Amino acid sequence: MPEQPRLRFAYVAGVTPGKWIRRWEERMPHVPLQSFMCDDAAQLEVLRDGSADLSFVRLPVDRDGLHVIPLYEEQPGVVAPKGHEISVFEEVALEDLAEEYFLDVAEMGGPEMALQVVASGAGLVILPMPVARHFNVKDTVARRLTGAVGTEIGLAWPSDSTSEVIEEFIGIVRGRTAQSSRQPSARQEKPKKSPPADRRGGARAGAGKKPAVAQRYAPNPDKGRGKGSRKKGRR
Template sequence: MPRFSLAYMPGVTPTKWVRIWKERQPDVPIELLMTDVASQVAALRDGRADMSLVRLPIDREGLNVIALYEEIPVVVLPKDHAATEFDEVTLADLANETWLEFPELTDEQRIDVVATGAGIVVVPQSIARLYARKDLTYRPVTDAKTTEVALAWPVDTAADPDLIEEFIGIVRGRTARSSRAVPTPPTEKPKREPAGPKSAKKKPPRRAQRQSSGAPKRKKRH
């Protein structure tokens, strides 16, 4: 029986894509494997996964990579922190804070350290939601670097290429009836008809365009 295995990072939710796969490929079970930063690429190289939903950057050697979407960066804070008075913050607002690096720790472990009051950490919003705690909250950081989620698979994959292409189509939103073999023909521009007599009808006056007053300021929470 053919099989298809998909790895994914914490916070990345493949539920919708898995559901569509089961509808379109009922005879091909899909196996799910949760990975971490250290194993998201290793799972592809050692054959545990046919494809993987990874969090960039990664070592792309020998891999095909399709970028999917960017994640909103948020700062995880104790609920009584002064920054929680605002809907969003900037890095400058957090300049005097203690930043928790600890690259050897997982995101969940670093968030647990925040709860001790030792410092703060910036993570993707999906991670903050996944490891939410009652004593912590988070706020978007408007000028922090975003992270990007991508779909990756080996160039020399041993998986069925039709299954690989099927999952790419699902992620990209192709319908079940869409063809991967036949490209969409270019749209032809309509031919111009000969110009007729000019109408004496007056054009309505243009409305004055509203000018933007600039970027919205951060709102204070009430």
């Protein structure tokens, strides 16, 4: 018995896959879709160990054995303790923070732990704004940061496991419509409609008869009379 198709994908913090999930459920309701969030450190591991078929990753990544397509860039941000002077601005330039102490997110054990340390007043961190909004740690303030290198989100999957189900999901993420010829679901041959049956139950009335031809000219009143039959008037 063939295995029921399904699709599993992972995503890092800051990615909001809700719109893609909704489109999948509208177009492919017969194929279950499972999703889960993973740490940046595990964004490729979930593909290597088979936990996920695709993964929304934060670039750059090691592309060996993978297909990777860039999707969009993330706005960089800076997070400081509540009450810090950056809270009075909508965005901050990196050069204006030269005197600040910045924490290393990796050394802190990831963004969530780093934000907890920031809340204690130990320093600031630079993170993608979607990540800062996702965790939204109490007693911290996040602002857009200019002059810093941004990050980019991409979609990755093993190069040896491309299937029609995976292609369908990639098309949805890239914004293709359901009618796009590049979508596997749209390429499937649709059954041809048979002509409607004749419900009259018999031959058409008058079938076999020659159609009447309209008489083009009026009949000649003199037709059929002998020669000289025309009446002569008096001279």
